Structure formats: C-alpha cells, structure tokens
Amino acid sequence: MERLWTPAWIVRHVAMVVLVAGCLGMGWWQVTRAAGGNAISFGYAIEWPVFAGFVIFVWWREVRQALRATDPAPPAGPAPSVTAGAEPVAATPAVRRPVRVVRAPAVPADGADDAELAAYNRYLSWLNANPGARPGDYPG
Template identity: 65%
Template sequence: MRWLWTPAWIARHVAMVVLVVGFLGLGWWQVSRATAGNSISWGYAVEWPIFAGFVVYVWWREVKLARRNTAEADAPPADPADVPAAELAVTTGSRPGVRRPVRVSRAPATGDAVEDADLAAYNHYLSWLNANPGARPGDYPG
C-alpha cells in the first residue's frame, strides 16, 4: 500500500476529499434554500450528493486499477512456452506479438470491369482539375 502515498496519489486523495466535501456542502446549501421556499433547489439538493458519489466511485475505481497493475507487475512472469498464444494475449491485455499484413487484391472482383458512368465522369472532372491547378471548380467545361 506504499504506492498510495506517492505525490501523485496524495494529490488525488486531497482532490477527492475537497470535491466530496465541497459537493456535499453545496447540497446542504441547496437544502437550506429549498426549505426557504425555492422549490427548484430540491433538484439541486439531490444532484450535488450524486456528484460527490461519482467522485468517490471514480477514486475507488482508480485505486482498484492501480492495485491490480501493481499486483501484475509484482507477479513473476509466466513462461510463454506453457501458455497458448491466444490465452497469453487475453491475460496480458495485449495483442499477439506477430502481426501479418492484410493482403488486398487490386484486380476487380469480376473479369469484365463494368464502368460506372457517374464514376467515369467524376474521374474525368478530377483529372481536369489536376491538369488545371489554377482553375476553380465552376470553370469545369463538362
């Protein structure tokens, strides 16, 4: 538990305490306003403690995540020969070490390439724009 007392964690603890106390104080302030006759403050009186609960939840989740990461770092490394590659990727949370490129065929799927008239017109327009770099799209003659 020594890792909970590093400067970064002390700042997180202090921020959590300040936010929770501040949010609960704002909730109490809204309750006092609501009892004085401001009916919309009842909604805020419920909302501020929910914010405080969310801060506590995020803080607790970060503590659990840091504890899990510390336990994984302290554990002895598993022998990769004993563990299948798919299970090793799942347990370590990373991808397998060897990745192969995806091969994509550049040939058309059918033997006879059917030309789309709209696609041919658009390609002609793009080649005209490329041949005339100073021209505006409205200058296209086609």
C-alpha cells in the first residue's frame, strides 16, 4: 500500500476527494434551487451525484490497476513434459506486428488504360515533383 502514498498518488487522492465533494455540493445546491421552484434543477440534482460516482469509479480503477501492475508475477506452473514424437508448440505472441505487403497497381481487366486516370496520375506526379506549386500552376 505504500506505493499509493507517493507524491503523485497523494495529488490523485486529494483531487478525487475535492472533485467528489464539489460534485456533491453542486448536487445539494441544485436540490435547494429545485425546492425553490426551478424545475430544471431537478435534472442537475441527479447529474451531479452521477458525476461524483464516475470520479470514484475512475479513481478506484486506477488504484486497482496500480496495485496489479506492481504485484509480483504469479509463479509459473510446471513445465509441460515433452513426450517422444510430440512436436514442440511455439508460443504465440500476445501482440503481433502488422505485416506490410507491397501491392502492384491493378491492371484494367480489358487491358486498356483509362485516359482520365492517366491524366490524373500525371497531375499527381507533377505536384509531387513541384512541392511548392499550387494546383492552378499545373501546365497540363
């Protein structure tokens, strides 16, 4: 539990208490306004305690995550025995990197190039070759 008493965690604890007290105070203020005849304040009187509950929920999740992250790992179970003729099973990584595949541009099915597409590709090539140019400067 001493890991939850670092300066950063003390700031989080204090922020949680201040936010919850502020939300509950605002909720009580809205209740008094609603009792005074302001009908819309009934909705706000319900919202503010929900906000306080959300602050407590997020704080509790962060505390649990911090406690889990620094707990020692559980001891590993016994190693699986390798029997004769059994192939070793490779461990699959939990997160895999994406595979980049180089794709060739698709060729039209009938073999004829699209003239409009070719003109657009020339325009893009010109823009790439002239980085400071504006589209209106294109000579073609």
